[in-house]
Amino acid sequence: MASVVEASDSFTPFEFDTTLKVAADSSSVKSVPSKFNFSNDRSALTCVSLPTVDFAALVGGDPHQRSKAVHGLATACREWGFFILVNHGVAESLMEAMFRAVKEFFILPESEKKQYEAKSASDPIKCGNFNVVDTSNRSFTLWRDYLKLYVHPNFHCPHQPQLLRDVVLEYTQIIRKLARKLIEAVCEALELNQRYVDETLNMDSSFQFIATNYYPRCPQPDEAIGIPPHTDVGLFTLLIHNGVAGLQIEHDGKWFNVDSPQNSILVNVADQLEIFTNGSCKSVKHRAVVNEERERISIVVANGPSGEAVVGPAATLVEKDGGAKYNAMKYKEYMESHLTRTRVDGKSFLEQQMIFDAKVIK
Ligand code: OGA
Ligand code: NI
Numbered sequence: 001m002a003s004v005v006e007a008s009d010s011f012t013p014f015e016f017d018t019t020l021k022v023a024a025d026s027s028s029v030k031s032v033p034s035k036f037n038f039s040n041d042r043s044a045l046t047c048v049s050l051p052t053v054d055f056a057a058l059v060g061g062d063p064h065q066r067s068k069a070v071h072g073l074a075t076a077c078r079e080w081g082f083f084i085l086v087n088h089g090v091a092e093s094l095m096e097a098m099f100r101a102v103k104e105f106f107i108l109p110e111s112e113k114k115q116y117e118a119k120s121a122s123d124p125i126k127c128g129n130f131n132v133v134d135t136s137n138r139s140f141t142l143w144r145d146y147l148k149l150y151v152h153p154n155f156h157c158p159h160q161p162q163l164l165r166d167v168v169l170e171y172t173q174i175i176r177k178l179a180r181k182l183i184e185a186v187c188e189a190l191e192l193n194q195r196y197v198d199e200t201l202n203m204d205s206s207f208q209f210i211a212t213n214y215y216p217r218c219p220q221p222d223e224a225i226g227i228p229p230h231t232d233v234g235l236f237t238l239l240i241h242n243g244v245a246g247l248q249i250e251h252d253g254k255w256f257n258v259d260s261p262q263n264s265i266l267v268n269v270a271d272q273l274e275i276f277t278n279g280s281c282k283s284v285k286h287r288a289v290v291n292e293e294r295e296r297i298s299i300v301v302a303n304g305p306s307g308e309a310v311v312g313p314a315a316t317l318v319e320k321d322g323g324a325k326y327n328a329m330k331y332k333e334y335m336e337s338h339l340t341r342t343r344v345d346g347k348s349f350l351e352q353q354m355i356f357d358a359k360v361i362k
Helices: 020-025 055-059 063-079 092-106 110-116 162-189 194-201 271-276 315-321 331-339
Strands: 052-054 082-086 125-128 131-133 139-141 145-152 206-215 227-230 236-241 247-251 254-258 265-269 286-288 296-306
Touching (some): 055 063, 055 162, 063 082, 092 145, 092 162, 092 206, 092 296, 145 162, 162 194, 162 206, 162 296, 194 296, 206 331, 271 331
Parallel strands (some): 052 082
Antiparallel strands (some): 082 265, 125 145, 131 139, 145 206, 206 296, 227 286, 236 296, 247 254
């Protein structure tokens, strides 16, 4: 869910008969059409040390293993904001079915997809391309087709292709349970009362959406971008991809290429977790680059608190830290403000919520 670039009232979706997919698939496309031109340095270092979190240990009965995993999770959220989740128990066959179903959707006739073309940022089902605005006020289109669905507390999904509905329902339910366990574990590490966490975030009504991203092969990868730098909304984002690398993350002011082993899940801290933990967990900037050789599909699930939850720094952390570092805001409203921003590389919406007070910022 590309926060800075999500649909805004002012963005103009592509005409569907000239979608990116069609344009990119056409053998006549040897260079990137000018409307995709986004020049920005996207060189990145190879990331060798992304932390790994063992989910089985996190929920298992061995207290020593468990406490090690909880501690490792909290450290990863603090130092990287990103980690690789292993032993998560999500069946490989379900992940494969997800990629198959998503691909089936993207290759549907354009006339079929047109009914889901984004009309407003809050449509529960929407697909298309994005136009965003760079720092010099130039508008450009992302090298990506997307399909985004709100799946909890209310489930929305196109009826075609048939496979999609069944697998998205099953997959997002499983991911929601994983995300909830991760949230509980990270809050435990911060010594937050679980009842307080559950009541404040109202996790039974957690707002969850899935964004599937289709990045076609790109004849000039340096001239276009899949998703420019952004942070995600929600508590934890869980991402899988079809084995083609393309994600880059910012760490200590440098950009790193991130790859994750087949069948693992890439997890990142999102804005509401940074806010709730008063900055202990970091929602870090990331972006998706494209390549010449292989098309890439990523499936991204954003797991939030309830849309009605007012998320601010947890009371005990505010006390411990000597002050709140962020403003509190209803998640639904945060999401709306965040998703209607189309400007890239500017100040992020999260940064706007920070309270810069000499007393609390060390
Ligand atoms: C996103 C996102 C990265 C990727 O959808 O928010 O960051 O690798 N995607 O597709
Ligand atoms: Ni993202």
